[in-house]
Amino acid sequence: xxxxxxxxxxxxxxxxxxxxxxxxxxxxxxxxxxxxxxxxxxxxxxxxxxxxxxxxxxxxxxxxxxxxxxxxxxxxxxxxxxxxxxxxxxxxxxxxxxxxxxxxxxxxxxxxxxxxxxxxxxxxxxxxxxxxxxxxxxxxxxxxxxxxxxxxxxxxxxxxxxxxxxxxxxxxxxxxxxxxxxxxxxxxxxxxxxxxxxxxxxxxxxxxxxxxxxxxxxxxxxxxxxxxxxxxxxxxxxxxxxxxxxxxxxxxxxxxxxxxxxxxxxxxxxxxxxxxxxxxxxxxxxxxxxxxxxxxxxxxxxxxxxxxxxxxxxxxxxxxxxxxxxxxxxxxxx
Numbered sequence: 001x002x003x004x005x006x007x008x009x010x011x012x013x014x015x016x017x018x019x020x021x022x023x024x025x026x027x028x029x030x031x032x033x034x035x036x037x038x039x040x041x042x043x044x045x046x047x048x049x050x051x052x053x054x055x056x057x058x059x060x061x062x063x064x065x066x067x068x069x070x071x072x073x074x075x076x077x078x079x080x081x082x083x084x085x086x087x088x089x090x091x092x093x094x095x096x097x098x099x100x101x102x103x104x105x106x107x108x109x110x111x112x113x114x115x116x117x118x119x120x121x122x123x124x125x126x127x128x129x130x131x132x133x134x135x136x137x138x139x140x141x142x143x144x145x146x147x148x149x150x151x152x153x154x155x156x157x158x159x160x161x162x163x164x165x166x167x168x169x170x171x172x173x174x175x176x177x178x179x180x181x182x183x184x185x186x187x188x189x190x191x192x193x194x195x196x197x198x199x200x201x202x203x204x205x206x207x208x209x210x211x212x213x214x215x216x217x218x219x220x221x222x223x224x225x226x227x228x229x230x231x232x233x234x235x236x237x238x239x240x241x242x243x244x245x246x247x248x249x250x251x252x253x254x255x256x257x258x259x260x261x262x263x264x265x266x267x268x269x270x271x272x273x274x275x276x277x278x279x280x281x282x283x284x285x286x287x288x289x290x291x292x293x294x295x296x297x298x299x300x301x302x303x304x305x306x307x308x309x310x311x312x313x314x315x316x317x318x319x320x321x322x323x324x325x326x327x328x329x330x331x332x333x334x
Contacts, residue, residue, distance in 0.1 A: 017098055031235040034225060037255045042263055048251040049081055052240045056250045057087065058240075065218040065250075066090045069118070071103030072285040073272045074222035076110065077264050078253055082220070083114055089220070090117045092210065096202040098127055098287035100308075106273035118290060119214075123206045128320050130202060135195030136290040136325045143167050148195035153184040170295075192328055202287075203251075206244060218248040224261075227253050227284075258283075280308055289316045294331045299308075302326065302333040 004251045009138050019027070019289045040048070057065055067082055069075045069091035082089055093099075104120075111118035119299070135148050146156055146164045158178070173186045187193070211217060231254075241250050256264075265272065275282045282304065294300035302322070306313040317323040317333060326333045 001282050008166060020033070027236055029230070034232060034235055034255075038225060038257060042260055045253075045255050045260060046081070046264070048255065049078075052083055052250060052252040053085060053087075054222060056220060056241055056248070060218045060248060062087065062089070064216055065220060066092050066214075066216045068219050068221045069093050069107060070222075070285060071099070071105075071107035071110070071273050072222070072263055073212060073265070073276055074224060074253065074256075076106075076222075076270065077222065077256070077261055077270055078111065078222035079114075079116070079269060080270060081252065083116075088114070088116050090119060092119045092121060092207070093220075094203050094207050095120045095122050096127065096198075096287055097122065098202070098289060100273070100285055100288055101316065102274045103285050119210070121206050121210045123202045125201055127198060127202060130198045131193075131321065134201075135193035136291060136322065137196060137198050137287075138194045138325060138329050138331065139167055139295055140292050141199060144196040144292070146195050147187065147192070148197065150180065150183045151187045151193060151195070153180055155180045167315035171328065190328060191324070194329075196324070197319070198287075211247060217246070218250060220250040220252065222253055223251045224256050224258075226257050226291075273283045275308075280304070288312070289320070289322060291326070291329070294326075295329065298332065300332065306334050 012049070021199050037045075037048075052126070067075070067079055067089050069079060070093065070190065079091065091107075091111055094103070096103065107118060110116075135142055135144070139147075142163055146160055147167070149156060150164070155178075161177050168177050168183065168186075171187075171192055172190065173183065177183060205218075211219075223231055223234075226236050235254050237252065238249075240252065240254055241248065243249075253260075264270070273285070275285060288301060288305050288309075290301055294302060302313070302317075305316070313334075317326075323333060
């Protein structure tokens with residue numbers, strides 16, 4: 001299947017570092033377009049978001065669409081947009097078993113209040129089993145994936161080695177980062193088992209399996225370009241609606257800023273899950289013990305978790321091994 005609304009590249013090989021001049025010019029142009037659209041007036045962004053939702057439903061059918069719902073502020077705004085158009089699409093919550101209890105509670109209450117079917121999808125493996133077998137999620141998804149490959153002794157592309165070099169030095173490795181055997185021996189000797197596998201095994205894989213069982217292939221997601229460079233790049237290369245091998249992905253609020261999210265909530269008198277308000281004031285939800293980005297800020301996930309739920313914090317530190325890996329990675333936990 002092919003969506004007429006997707007941004008389709010005219011040449012193949014977007015991931016190839018040796019892009020053609022035409023590809024580079026097109027990517028640069030698309031980046032400028034993204035910045036322009038993120039600066040659009042608030043009300044017009046709402047109009048654009050509804051157009052994207054309607055386009056997906058018209059193209060693929062209401063019965064094949066669902067809302068990816070986390071109980072976070074972005075997916076709550078997305079849900080309200082869909083409801084305001086008269087649709088009550090099934091909401092699917094990927095429960096990794098590492099979600100904030102407040103978000104699970106909010107999701108159930110929101111869907112019940114609005115007469116929406118909520119499906120909680122669970123993985124067939126426990127989080128601590130993933131970490132024991134594959135490694136812990138530290139630094140960033142990309143770096144964790146690279147360190148996971150190095151733990152197994154795989155060689156990495158020179159550009160990837162350049163990216164991970166500083167992190168290896170942070171961990172205490174001063175040798176040649178391109179020497180895969182030495183890096184592997186160092187990581188194993190220090191017990192630095194780091195990986196991004198939990199993202200796939202606890203979230204993506206269960207969702208893929210649910211999609212296959214349900215037959216629903218169109219995932220409407222509350223993703224925003226402002227959140228990360230990766231999400232910006234996805235829009236630049238693929239647009240708001242695009243197809244993968246397994247599904248159709250729809251990003252209606254991709255142009256919304258953080259300010260837009262709270263302005264929308266104020267306009268329609270929407271209260272988010274309690275984690276976004278005093279005394280917690282979290283900026284984002286997600287897995288409460290994810291180590292991605294925790295090396296970059298004083299108020300990281302671990303410190304916030306201790307403030308919110310000391311008992312849960314003690315459990316992940318002492319029973320799940322996070323205290324040891326955080327110490328080795330020089331990441332603060334309290």
